[in-house]
Amino acid sequence: MAALIRKALSSRPARFWLTAGGIGVAALLVLVLGAAYRSVSSSVAAYVGQPGIDVWVAPGGVDNLMRSSAFLPAHLPESLATIRGVAAADPIVRAYVTVRDEADPSPAGHRLALIAIGYAAPTGGGGPPALVRGRAPLDSTDIALDRAAATRLGVTLGDTVWVNGRAAVVLGLTGGTNLLATQFLFANLSTVDGASGLRGRASFALVRCTPGVQPAALVGTIRARFPRLSVYPREEFIANNAREVAAGFIPLLTLVAVLGLLAATVLVALLVHAVVEERREDLAVLLALGADARALTGAVIREAVTLAAVGAMLGSAAGLVLRVVLDHVLPVIPLAFRVTDAARILLVFAAAGIGAAAIPVARLRRIDPLEAFRP
Amino acid sequence: MMVLELDRVRRTRGVGPHAVEALRDVSLAVGGGEFVLLEGPSGAGKTTLLAVAAGLLRPTSGDVCLAGRRLPAMSLGECRRHRATRVGFVFQRSNLLPRLTVGENVVLMAVLGGMAREAAKRETTRMLEALGIATLADRYPHELSGGEEQRAAVARALVHGPAIVLADEPTGSLDGVSGRAVAESLGSLAAERGAAVLVATHDVRLRSFASRRVRIVDGRIADSEPDLG
Numbered sequence: 001m002a003a004l005i006r007k008a009l010s011s012r013p014a015r016f017w018l019t020a021g022g023i024g025v026a027a028l029l030v031l032v033l034g035a036a037y038r039s040v041s042s043s044v045a046a047y048v049g050q051p052g053i054d055v056w057v058a059p060g061g062v063d064n065l066m067r068s069s070a071f072l073p074a075h076l077p078e079s080l081a082t083i084r085g086v087a088a089a090d091p092i093v094r095a096y097v098t099v100r101d102e103a104d105p106s107p108a109g110h111r112l113a114l115i116a117i118g119y120a121a122p123t124g125g126g127g128p129p130a131l132v133r134g135r136a137p138l139d140s141t142d143i144a145l146d147r148a149a150a151t152r153l154g155v156t157l158g159d160t161v162w163v164n165g166r167a168a169v170v171l172g173l174t175g176g177t178n179l180l181a182t183q184f185l186f187a188n189l190s191t192v193d194g195a196s197g198l199r200g201r202a203s204f205a206l207v208r209c210t211p212g213v214q215p216a217a218l219v220g221t222i223r224a225r226f227p228r229l230s231v232y233p234r235e236e237f238i239a240n241n242a243r244e245v246a247a248g249f250i251p252l253l254t255l256v257a258v259l260g261l262l263a264a265t266v267l268v269a270l271l272v273h274a275v276v277e278e279r280r281e282d283l284a285v286l287l288a289l290g291a292d293a294r295a296l297t298g299a300v301i302r303e304a305v306t307l308a309a310v311g312a313m314l315g316s317a318a319g320l321v322l323r324v325v326l327d328h329v330l331p332v333i334p335l336a337f338r339v340t341d342a343a344r345i346l347l348v349f350a351a352a353g354i355g356a357a358a359i360p361v362a363r364l365r366r367i368d369p370l371e372a373f374r375p
Numbered sequence: 376m377m378v379l380e381l382d383r384v385r386r387t388r389g390v391g392p393h394a395v396e397a398l399r400d401v402s403l404a405v406g407g408g409e410f411v412l413l414e415g416p417s418g419a420g421k422t423t424l425l426a427v428a429a430g431l432l433r434p435t436s437g438d439v440c441l442a443g444r445r446l447p448a449m450s451l452g453e454c455r456r457h458r459a460t461r462v463g464f465v466f467q468r469s470n471l472l473p474r475l476t477v478g479e480n481v482v483l484m485a486v487l488g489g490m491a492r493e494a495a496k497r498e499t500t501r502m503l504e505a506l507g508i509a510t511l512a513d514r515y516p517h518e519l520s521g522g523e524e525q526r527a528a529v530a531r532a533l534v535h536g537p538a539i540v541l542a543d544e545p546t547g548s549l550d551g552v553s554g555r556a557v558a559e560s561l562g563s564l565a566a567e568r569g570a571a572v573l574v575a576t577h578d579v580r581l582r583s584f585a586s587r588r589v590r591i592v593d594g595r596i597a598d599s600e601p602d603l604g
Contacts, residue, residue, distance in 0.1 A: 001486040004479055008472040285470045288431060290459025290487050292452075369431050373422050373543050375467045 005291065005299045008282060011275045016307065019271040023311025024318060026260040026267070027345050031319040033256050034341055036180055037249040039334035044241045046129045046176040047117075047184065049234055053125050054215040055207035056237040057089075057222060058230040064237070064244045065094060071201040072229070080205055083221060085213035091202030092126035093118035093192045099145075099185065101153050102160040102167070110153045114146075114185040116163070118192025125206040128186045133157060134172035140191050144172030146183035148331040163187070164195035178334045179245075261352050264308060268356035272304045276360040283364060284371035293365065300364055301357045308353030309346055316342035377440075378538045378571040379405040379428055384437035386423055386594075397423040398434070399594040405539065405571045410562050410584055413575040415591040421575035424591065425541045428573065429462050430454040442538040459487045463532030463570070465542035465561065469524035471516040477527045478503070478512035481534050488535025495534070502530040506560050522553030529561045533568060540565055542574040546581065558584045 010016075048056070048065055057080065059070035072091070080089035097116040101109055119126040121137045128136060128144050134157045137144055143163065145155070150173055155161055159170050168187065177184035193199045209218050215233045222231045232240065276283070283296060319342070323335040386398040397420045405411050413421050426432040427439060430446045439446040442461040446454055463484075471480045478499055485495035503509040506526045516524055525545060532540045545561065546554030562584040565572045574581060582588065590597040 001483065004475060004483045004486070007479070008474050008483070010474060281470070282472050282474075285466070285472065288429070288464060289484060290455050290462075292455065370422075370426055372464070372466055372470055373426065375544065375547065 002295060002299070005286070005295055006302060008286070009275060009279050009296070009299045010303065011271055011307075015271060015274075016310075019267050020307055020311040020314055022267045023264040023308060023349065024314030026264040027312045027315025027349060028318050028322070030257045030260040031315060031337065031341060031345055032322065032335060033249075033253050035319065035323065035335035035337045036333065037245070037253055038338065038341075039336035040179050040249070041242050041245045042336055043176050043178055043334070044245055045238050048241050049238045050125075050129045052208055053206045054209045054234055055219055055222065056232045056234065057205040057207060057226075058203075058232070060228045060230055062230055063232070064240045065204070066241060066244050068094070068203060071198070071203060072205060074200045074202070076226075076229075077202065077205045079226075080207060080222065083218075083225060085210055085218045085221065086207055087210040088125065088208040090120050090124040090126060090206045090208075091189065092124075092204050092206060093189060093196070093198055093201060094203040095192055095196035095198060096182075097164045097185065097192070097195055099149070099153065100162040101155055102162060103154075112149055112152055112183070114149055114183050115179070116185045116187060116192045116195065118187055118189040121186075121188045124189070125208060126204075128172065128174040128177065128184070130175045130177075132173045132175040134170075136172055137187050137191070138171075140188050140194075141168050142171045142188065143168040143191070144174050144186040145170050146177040146185070147173045147175055148178040148334065149183035149185065151331050152183075163191070166191075166195050178332070180332075180334065261348065264311060264349055265352045265356045267311075268304050268308050268353050269359055271307060272300060272357055272360040273363065275303060276300060276363050280367055281371065281374075283367050284369050287367065287369035288372040296364060297361050300360055301354060304357035304360070305350050305353040308349040308356065312342075312346045312349035316345060376407055377404045378407050378409075378442055379403070379573065380438075380440040381424070381428065382438040382440075384424075384427060384434045384439060386420075386427055386432060387435045397594050398427065400437070401591075401594070401596055403589060403596060403599075405573055407538070407569050407571055408566050410565070410572045410586045411574070412581055412585040412588045413573060413591060414577070414588055415597070417577075419591045420594040421591055422543055423594075425543055425573065425575055428539075429464070429541055430458050460489050460535065461538045463535070463537040463540040465525070465528050465532045465540060465545040467544040467547045469516065469521075469528040471524060471527055471531070473516050476513050476515055477508065477519070477530075480516070480527065481530045484531045485534045488537070490535060498534050499530070502534045502564075503527075505564060506530050520553070521549050522556060525549060525553070525557045526560055529557060529564065532561075533564050533570065536568060537570055539571040539573060542572065542576075544576055544578070545574060546576065546578045551580065554578060554580060 062068040077089045077091045095116050099114050100111045132147050155170055160167055219231050219233050326333050381401050381403045384398050384401045388395045388397055415421050427434055481499040482495045485498055503512055508526050558581050589599045
């Protein structure tokens, strides 16, 4: 009986699919922003959490890679290396640089502001977390560039670019280093030093423990020795950076999610309300014949939930397609979808469908079965 | 045995100076297998009487007994279930559900009336065959003529074996031939099943099918007489 009642009260297919498409777009918006956030967050985590770095040492008060303007004393890495339990202590310099395409160095040409990481190439810690093509920098003119940045600049392996006015050759393309608004560039320590005027300075010191030494214990030792510096085990530093990324993304993500959900709810409510209005006479007939009002309410809610769920699934499917397309056509926009995101969107939108059914259900409850007798 | 008994039923709409008495001390009894015509001018209270008899409206005072149970004593849910199993309806327009096929419309009523799905399908087939519209089972209502639609509505009214069929102007939108065919089908199939039929109508052509005529004017039973055609 429930199936027949659902069929009797179902909306027109064209209208159903158009509305589901609209809901899908709302779901897609939320998913895309969420996926972009996850991608940025995971890029930062991939860099700061790369193997071989157990402890991050930063200037006092600095707790993340993204926002810091202070520097460590020049001799610090050497001092750290003398501590028992330290296998290696490598400096890195983090600076914002402007990169231009050699082919068009004019002010109107392509140029990008990138986060340059200078490290003790090729063996020092803090290099690229993943190379997609080419190799890591060796000489002072070598750089490895994020794949999306290379696309934006229109350069590839072997091309020369200008980094803060100094020529450098792109010898590697890196992956997982795209922060959406900017990307990473990796070069020899001296290259970034020279390009940014920070010769002899280090932004962070990356410490590797000797085998058998616990990072937490080493953190305590370093803090005792250098009480004015900030010292973090890797996991804590990853969490600090994730929090920093979230602080920029989450308010916008929340706003878009709420607006997307609201748009989807209104769409569902509109369609289901129209169904109840259009089928008012049929509902009156069903009530007169003896159908349970709860069964009719259930059918209306089911229609709303189905619509919202189908819309969410369409949005998720479109998101997966979009990710593949963007990865090939426009890698500047990184999207990291997860199945759990789609499942979460499905659940939330389905719940919104129930909420959206409230007004149509209230309308249904006011239908008088005597309307069936109207000629 | 009486299938429907109305005892001094009053039904008032509105309150205070705007109150309108739609039914005034109406007493009526309809026995199993009877075909009773309820005649009267528009606004006389015919449809209100059908609604009260079906439990769709509660009487302001008086008593209604349908298929052995007193409707005013029932909860709304009980009344609905009793109506679904013991009453069949034929409306002026067929009021078949447009998104269901003829067969599905009839099956839905049978299931609402308490039949299991398979039994409902079997009974639907039998009923459509008896009405000569078995070939239309998979058609949608908009694909039928007016007469075919009303015959499908008769099938829906009788499929679940109700004690009484309440019909409101069932031939009002049909031509003479179709109207006669529908009335004939309704009368004969209801009689076969021992169901009573109470028809509110202006259509004098139906008198030939009636075992009794009841005239209602201004909410009162004006007169009642046997009619043997």
